[in-house]
Amino acid sequence: MFELENIRKVFGDGTVAVEGISLAIGRGEHVAFIGPSGAGKTTLFRLLNLTLRPTSGIIRLDGLDVTSLSDAQLRDARRRIGTIYQQHNLVGRLRVVHNVLAGNLGRWSTMTAVASLVSPRDVEGAQRVLTQVGIPEKLYARTDGLSGGQQQRVAIARVLVQDPDIILADEPVSSVDPSLAASIVALLRDLSAESRKTLVMNLHSVDLALAHFPRIVGIQEGRVLFDLAPDKVGAELLSTLYAGHGKEEIQRERFDEILPVSGVCRPLRP
Amino acid sequence: MSDSTRSFPSAGSVGRFVPRSYFGVTFALLFLLTLGGSLRVAQVDPRLLFERESLANLARFVGGMFPPELSWSFLSLMARPVLETIQISVTGTLVAVLIGLPLGLLATGSLTWSGILHEQRPAAGRWLLGFVPYALARALLSVFRSIPEFVWAFMFVRAVGLGPFPGVLAIGVAYGGMLGKVYSEILEGVNSQPLEALHASGAGKLGIALYGLLPQALPNVISYTLYRWECAIRASAILGFVGAGGLGQQVELSMRMFQFNEVVTILGLLFLLVAGVDFVSGRIRARVVR
């Protein structure tokens, strides 16, 4: 499905965010990316969902080099990739139904899109996906009146409407409380398994990654540190992944302090 | 946190109906009715724009604009009105402050009749000496700012004759009303604890205003006054239409004589003038409020 070949991304200010990553992700696979913050995971995701263009290297989607695609082809390709963001990125002033139906914008003509703002198209579809994510009663609620967990569910519902082949989730649970986090990750996993979608997720919580994913990729300073099944990811490897990030940062930000608990590492600060 | 605790209707029962607020529908209806009525009253008729005569006039107008009148003699003739426009705006704003500041202070409730400073006053004094001047000042400010500066200018032309003087008075009165209202709003919003301390130490009204209110409010007061000056330069440029000096008089003259190439030049000068004042005032405002 996705093939990355020696991807490198340098930003305008000279920061190297991603350095020589090569990866292949197959159809229907579930993969979790873990690593300290600032390791380049988010940049990698924005490369994968075709928002950013790599400085060098090749990204292939189903064997097609995406850097060679035209605007229209790029739009089609993006429609096949659904992204769920950390901040859920919804428009607060719109009703839930419009935020959900926005998943159709890659398909709809502009006329249809505008008309739907006045009288929503495909209300049944929106209702169905909201039922799938467990908040069907919020169909006509104002989005900014929802709790953080509910808004994340709306964002998932939108991706379901979009019905992509690949779901990219960038830290989808870092802004909801821990009890909800596990249920949202499980929800995403089950929904993708049901419809055989590829699921790629950035996770801050190593616990969740190890519990729900069959393949774990550790990213450090823009490079792949390991790419293993969860039972092969030991405490030692994890301390290298996080601690190797530099002692000063751990002290300075009290960030990513690693506690090996029963072979699983847990960052202290969410 | 009640993610799915509430019972919900099944998908079918929701249907296509989008619940909208009662207010929304009423508002939309009233808006359309008002718009419809207003279109009739204002005799809006876009076809007029495309009649042969209008198009001929438009052609004459646009054709007349080029080339703009840039001869030295004309430009030097415009120097005086340009300077006069600046002078009217500055003096007008000065008069506006002289009118707006005292009335604004009177119109500040916390200073004249309500709140902590007046707890101890006998009711009669508080109402007669406090509330009555307050209400009068508010009413006066409201009249001053509701009547457009154009009308003021025309009336002052009648009262004191042609020239820049009526323009100054018009801007002074109309903008004095606006400044006074905003000053009083700024002053009402000031932290009242220092005022209480001054009051407790036996300071009088004026003392409290000078030592407690104004220092706190000064950055905002200066900033808003400068903003009004930016508006005054636009106003002073057009008040000449009723004979109150400045560039407006020249625009009106050139328009009446169908000298559109002169109009273009004057409008260009006006643009430079406004941009210049905006620039100076904007720079100072940014530093004052910082």
Next chain:
Amino acid sequence: MKTEVKRAMWPWVASAGFALLIVWSYQGTQVDLAGLLGGEGRRQIATYVAKLFPPDLSAKTLRDAALGAVETFAISFVGSVLAVVIALPLAVLTTRSLLYRGILYEGRRLGPVSKGSRIGVYVIAKAVLNVLRTIPEIVWALIFVLLVGLGPFPGVLALGFHTGGVLGKLFGEVLDDVNPRPIETLHSAGAGRLAILFYGILPQAAPQCLSYALYRWEVNIRAAAVMGFVGAGGLGQRIYIAISLFLDNQLLTLILAIYVMVTVVDVLSAYLRRRFL
């Protein structure tokens, strides 16, 4: 050290500059505040104000004032709506985050021709807004009286064009300034630029734009009241006549009508703003 001295000096320099400007302006405008407030001036003003009273409340004048007030309201209302209609498309054309920079354009390289033409669209739209805004309402009114003849219609056009320029600039700033995260999301879902505009940008910008439009309506009701000075309808026409013919009592009635109309619009606008924001 040097910059600190500079920093400490600037209020004094600015104040001195303004003091000079004020003295120069005061002399240049031949303002005679002392004379105005002295015995003679005060008596003149008192006489003039006394002549205004009582307001002319005869049926004919009242009807005239009411008609003028309604016409003024209509001019300001339609003019403001027209302004929004003019401002919105131009503002969209000056939204650079939709045209050539920002999150939508990080994943692709625009060719020089494409980028050049997009910058061209932006520059032209900006220039049009500048021209609309620079020409004062009253000059627009004169121009439109020339084109379509006397009456309230040229007043509507004048307000629409000038205010369209003002609002277009303000709307453009709001549209360019919305939170880019929802835009990124829609973009990554394959939405086109117009869909992004309607689903991501306009809903975020709407409250601020509405607030600006209401504020300009308050300005426009005052402007509409003087459009008649150049023949563009409303109360202004009647006021012009009343002042020119020294019909002082009628003038007071008409001024009261302006006062009522302006207050009504101020209250309405404040109510709507509270209700929507």
